[in-house]
Amino acid sequence: MAILIPKLNSFPAYVTAGERRVARRLESDLEEQCLCWYDIAVGSKRRYPDFIVLNPERGLLFLEVKDWKIDNIHALTHKEVEYRCESGIKTFCNPVEQARQGAYAALKLLEQDAALQQQHGAHQGKLSFPYGYGVILSNITRKQLDAVLITDEQKAILPPELVICKDDIKESVSAETLQNKLWAMLRYRLQAPLSAEKIDRIRWHFYPEIRIDSKQLSLFPTENDQPSPSDLPVALPDILKIMDPQQEILARSLGEGHRVIHGVAGSGKTLILIYRCIHLAEVLTQPVLVICYNISLAAILKSRIKQHGLEEKVQVYNFHSWCSYQLRKHTLSKLNTSENTYDDLFRSVEHYINEEKIASEQYGAVLIDEGHDLRAEWLNVLTKMTNERSGSLLFMYDDAQSIYNKRENLGFSLASVGIQAQGRTTILKLNYRNSQQILHFSRNFLQRAFDSTSQHKTEVLQPESAGTYGPEPEIQRVDKLAAEARQVLEWLDHQRNQGLRWKDIAILCPLAKTGKYFCSVLKSHDIPHYFYEKPEDKKLYDPQDDRLPLFIIPSSKGLEFHSVAVVNSSEMDYVKSDINEAAKKLYVAFTRATHQLLVTLHQDNALADLITAK
Numbered sequence: 300m301a302i303l304i305p306k307l308n309s310f311p312a313y314v315t316a317g318e319r320r321v322a323r324r325l326e327s328d329l330e331e332q333c334l335c336w337y338d339i340a341v342g343s344k345r346r347y348p349d350f351i352v353l354n355p356e357r358g359l360l361f362l363e364v365k366d367w368k369i370d371n372i373h374a375l376t377h378k379e380v381e382y383r384c385e386s387g388i389k390t391f392c393n394p395v396e397q398a399r400q401g402a403y404a405a406l407k408l409l410e411q412d413a414a415l416q417q418q419h420g421a422h423q424g425k426l427s428f429p430y431g432y433g434v435i436l437s438n439i440t441r442k443q444l445d446a447v448l449i450t451d452e453q454k455a456i457l458p459p460e461l462v463i464c465k466d467d468i469k470e471s472v473s474a475e476t477l478q479n480k481l482w483a484m485l486r487y488r489l490q491a492p493l494s495a496e497k498i499d500r501i502r503w504h505f506y507p508e509i510r511i512d513s514k515q516l517s518l519f520p521t522e523n524d525q526p527s528p529s530d531l532p533v534a535l536p537d538i539l540k541i542m543d544p545q546q547e548i549l550a551r552s553l554g555e556g557h558r559v560i561h562g563v564a565g566s567g568k569t570l571i572l573i574y575r576c577i578h579l580a581e582v583l584t585q586p587v588l589v590i591c592y593n594i595s596l597a598a599i600l601k602s603r604i605k606q607h608g609l610e611e612k613v614q615v616y617n618f619h620s621w622c623s624y625q626l627r628k629h630t631l632s633k634l635n636t637s638e639n640t641y642d643d644l645f646r647s648v649e650h651y652i653n654e655e656k657i658a659s660e661q662y663g664a665v666l667i668d669e670g671h672d673l674r675a676e677w678l679n680v681l682t683k684m685t686n687e688r689s690g691s692l693l694f695m696y697d698d699a700q701s702i703y704n705k706r707e708n709l710g711f712s713l714a715s716v717g718i719q720a721q722g723r724t725t726i727l728k729l730n731y732r733n734s735q736q737i738l739h740f741s742r743n744f745l746q747r748a749f750d751s752t753s754q755h756k757t758e759v760l761q762p763e764s765a766g767t768y769g770p771e772p773e774i775q776r777v778d779k780l781a782a783e784a785r786q787v788l789e790w791l792d793h794q795r796n797q798g799l800r801w802k803d804i805a806i807l808c809p810l811a812k813t814g815k816y817f818c819s820v821l822k823s824h825d826i827p828h829y830f831y832e833k834p835e836d837k838k839l840y841d842p843q844d845d846r847l848p849l850f851i852i853p854s855s856k857g858l859e860f861h862s863v864a865v866v867n868s869s870e871m872d873y874v875k876s877d878i879n880e881a882a883k884k885l886y887v888a889f890t891r892a893t894h895q896l897l898v899t900l901h902q903d904n905a906l907a908d909l910i911t912a913k
């Protein structure tokens with residue numbers, strides 16, 4: 300079975316019956332490793348071949364599908380087809396010519412990449428794999444076609460070797476026969492299968508929107524992320540980062556209605572969310588709401604949305620700022636319903652929605668990042684905010700990172716908060732953010748903590764590593780906080796000697812008082828830094844600000860840095876001695892580091908033993 304992108308059940312309504320039939324056959328009858336894209340724009344010129352099939356064993360095939368009936372073909376030439384439609388006779392491009400032009404435009408993108416060229420021989424500099432193009436006439440039999448294309452000259456208008464007819468895609472035709480017909484359209488036989496790197500390069504060239512670290516999508520852009528005048532930057536890097544096929548299928552197949560993504564830390568949930576925003580902003584007339592709990596994550600998402608020029612159509616808020624915005628927008632005052640001002644805010648919004656003073660269905664789509672941080676009653680309000688008939692809702696979560704709410708897993712059913720998730724949940728298990736060593740350490744630590752508390756047999760989704768190799772996390776158990784600070788200063792020195800900028804490093808601490816202590820240490824060593832302690836500060840967090848950032852652990856959710864020091868990590872005060880809760884917070888902190896992790900601790904307790912256990 301081939302991988303069809305997007306999934307058949309999310310094909311738009313306008314797709315013809317013939318195209319659907321072809322899609323079903325390609326999906327079920329092509330070899331397992333084949334990737335098969337339907338109607339997706341290629342390159343910046345945005346041409347839309349009906350199907351592009353990439354078979355690593357064979358090569359690249361471009362297909363046009365026509366649902367035409369033989370009796371309606373009025374005239375046929377090498378260039379054009381005159382076809383009788385309901386509105387009269389219309390002129391179309393000859394589909395073989397259309398397929399040829401689509402193929403060559405796409406291949407031009409690939410031909411400029413040295414890594415996809417033949418390195419020696421008579422065809423040096425040409426593409427190193429075969430390609431071809433063809434047409435599927437899903438409503439015309441071979442016999443019908445032969446009856447109108449009689450002479451050799453006529454046959455050359457729709458060459459039989461480039462045309463597959465209705466009878467070739469009948470259910471009774473075997474998969475092997477269909478495959479043979481398709482692969483015969485390729486120019487020659489591939490000697491060795493295409494490598495995974497080459498496949499990724501082809502995808503990277505064709506579909507700029509699924510690139511990572513490119514202007515289009517990178518969550519955390521690098522300095523090299525400058526806009527490129529064409530699809531092809533001047534010098535291509537050796538390793539091109541791109542969504543994996545599962546992420547791509549998911550991103551392209553989300554469609555309308557409610558969707559849920561249950562993904563481990565670093566599995567690309569936020570990446571998919573941004574992709575989705577770009578698409579929704581293009582197609583929706585109502586605004587899109589992106590919401591999360593964490594203020595600093597909201598600040599980053601906001602700046603990414605701005606980079607894509609979508610701020611007019613996409614609103615980004617942390618939950619309580621959104622509540623304030625709703626009161627402001629509807630010129631309503633906060634009700635004094637409790638002691639807690641944050642709770643007041645929510646209760647007020649909830650009250651006014653029930654009173655219909657705040658409108659529901661304000662958004663064409665609501666996208667919830669880090670959904671595990673939101674309470675059921677908040678979600679109940681958010682699900683009412685999307686257009687009930689045509690609106691879409693995307694809920695992303697990872698139960699292992701649920702740290703604001705004392706609960707195992709989500710603690711409520713999605714249906715109970717109005718999210719229709721049945722049959723619409725996708726699981727992402729591959730972690731891309733962390734080195735294998737950091738992920739292994741973090742995952743084992745969390746599991747040890749869960750195993751140590753007999754009443755909590757928490758089952759969480761276990762991440763698998765797609766990350767690179769890196770150094771083992773460094774654990775420093777010392778006798779006092781001042782000794783931790785010395786370790787951190789030494790480690791910072793080492794990071795800087797590797798050429799890292801301050802903004803690539805972060806210090807994460809359990810409590811504000813630890814953060815303040817580290818600020819004084821950094822100050823006395825003239826290290827530029829900023830402690831994102833208060834909500835106003837977090838709202839202003841800018842990953843491009845080249846000062847060493849300090850965060851209290853929960854505020855670091857959704858962020859990532861090359862190197863992270865988690866300090867005073869066995870501090871138990873802030874978790875009221877609940878090992879499970881402490882472990883989840885530390886898991887979030889550890890998984891913020893992409894390459895290097897330092898963990899320091901001085902307090903002796905059960906948590907310290909769990910951190911240092913082998």
Ligand SMILES: Nc1ncnc2c1ncn2[C@@H]1O[C@H](COP(=O)(O)OP(=O)(O)OP(=O)(O)O)[C@@H](O)[C@H]1O
Pocket residue numbers: 511512517518519540541542543546562563564565566567568569570571697700731732856857858859890
């Ligand atoms: N297919 C991929 N190839 C390479 N890098 C990837 C891929 N998918 C995601 N990444 C990178 O992994 C990192 C984590 O992605 P992202 O922040 O979207 O994950 P997440 O699921 O939202 O994580 P968390 O829940 O921990 O915040 C980012 O740097 C992203 O660019």
